[in-house]
Amino acid sequence: MHLCESQQDLLGGTILIYVITGAASGIGAATAVRLRDSGHDVIGVDLAGTEIDADLSTPAGRAQVLQEIASRTDVVDGVVPCAGLAGVPGRSGGLLTALNYFGAIELVSGLRGHLTRSAQGAVVAIASNSVSTSPGVSEQLVEACLAGDESAACEIGEQVGGLGAYPSTKTAICRWVRRNAVLPEWTGAGITVNAVAPGATETPMVAEIREDPMIGQFFDQFPIPVGRPGNPDEIAAAITFLLGPDARFVCGSIVYVDGGTDALLRTDDWPTSL
Numbered sequence: 001m002h003l004c005e006s007q008q009d010l011l012g013g014t015i016l017i018y019v020i021t022g023a024a025s026g027i028g029a030a031t032a033v034r035l036r037d038s039g040h041d042v043i044g045v046d047l048a049g050t051e052i053d054a055d056l057s058t059p060a061g062r063a064q065v066l067q068e069i070a071s072r073t074d075v076v077d078g079v080v081p082c083a084g085l086a087g088v089p090g091r092s093g094g095l096l097t098a099l100n101y102f103g104a105i106e107l108v109s110g111l112r113g114h115l116t117r118s119a120q121g122a123v124v125a126i127a128s129n130s131v132s133t134s135p136g137v138s139e140q141l142v143e144a145c146l147a148g149d150e151s152a153a154c155e156i157g158e159q160v161g162g163l164g165a166y167p168s169t170k171t172a173i174c175r176w177v178r179r180n181a182v183l184p185e186w187t188g189a190g191i192t193v194n195a196v197a198p199g200a201t202e203t204p205m206v207a208e209i210r211e212d213p214m215i216g217q218f219f220d221q222f223p224i225p226v227g228r229p230g231n232p233d234e235i236a237a238a239i240t241f242l243l244g245p246d247a248r249f250v251c252g253s254i255v256y257v258d259g260g261t262d263a264l265l266r267t268d269d270w271p272t273s274l
Contacts, residue, residue: 016118017073018243019111021045021056021065021103022082026203027126027239030232031080034240043069046083056083056103057095059150066110076114078122078243081107086205087130087166089214094165097157101145101169105176112185121191124242127174129199129258130167133222133265136160138168145172146179163215170197174254181252194242194250199258200229225260 018035022028023044032042044050045065052068055061069076081104085096108123115121131137138160144153145168157165174195180186181193200206200222206229210216238257241247256262 016040016077016120017043017075018078018080019043019045019069019076019107020080020082021107022084023051024049026082026205027198027201027232027235028080028082030236031082031239034233034236035243038240040077043072056107057099059106062103062106062110065107069111069114074114075117076111077118077120078124079108079111079115080124080126080239080243081105082126084126084205085162085166086208087162087164088209088212089161089163091162093157093159093161094154095157096162096165097141097145097154097169098150100166101153101172102150104173105145112189112191115191116189119190120245120248121189122243122247123186123191123193124239125173125177125193125195127177127195127197127254128167128170129197129256129262131171131174131197132262132269134167136164136167137171138164141165141168142172142175145169146175177254178252187251192242192248192251194247194253194255196235196238196242197254197256197258197262198230198235199256199261200224201235202229202231223261223264224258225264228259230257230259 018040020028020032020042023032024046032044035042045052045054052065054065083103084100104125141153141156141160144156177193177195186193210219235257238255242250
């Protein structure tokens with residue numbers, strides 16, 4: 001039985017269907033817990049330990065996920081692409097680009113038809129406060145991502161390395177959200193598209209950064225006005241709000257959930273006039 005049939009049986013969308021990538025740990029897992037605790041169905045995607053095990057860094061892995069979702073349901077009410085790699089020295093910038101940007105955007109785009117069949121379709125992408133608080137964003141990589149040229153983008157990603165590819169791919173996600181959220185294909189079809197930009201959050205990704213011999217010693221020196229890193233459930237709270245009915249007038253927003261870091265470092269940089 002397709003999940004959409006059980007959804008229809010429960011009247012009024014009481015049980016909604018969400019797709020979350022990176023659902024085995026960190027922010028993805030916390031979001032899945034919140035949604036399931038609210039009585040909804042979650043199709044988790046990760047390398048292992050979820051409803052669908054797949055590698056989203058490859059076109060074949062993405063195609064597998066889309067095929068498996070289609071076999072389970074005709075309707076998806078929300079998509080949260082959390083899967084990603086940390087930007088640490090020595091990491092392949094090409095692999096990071098393939099997963100962090102194309103693994104997110106290609107999946108979201110592939111599920112647009114499912115989202116149009118929902119009465120309250122929503123996409124919440126995962127950005128990062130690194131887009132505005134870290135140096136090293138490669139505009140060349142950002143533009144290659146936005147052009148949809150995965151081969152060129154991954155080649156540039158290799159050149160800039162993991163440290164540069166991380167904020168660059170997150171910048172590309174922010175621009176994709178801003179560009180596409182307002183289009184007829186998305187908001188015109190009743191689908192809200194937004195993003196959250198977490199700061200330092202106690203996840204396996206952050207643990208990996210802390211353990212890195214080159215950059216780990218500097219991580220906790222990054223200023224957080226509230227005095228501590230966030231926890232995954234705090235980010236998940238913002239995500240679930242953006243997925244919900246109270247956020248239907250939110251369109252194309254990048255919501256910072258970073259303990260005040262961006263506000264501290266860029267106090268007067270926003271807003272700017274046309």
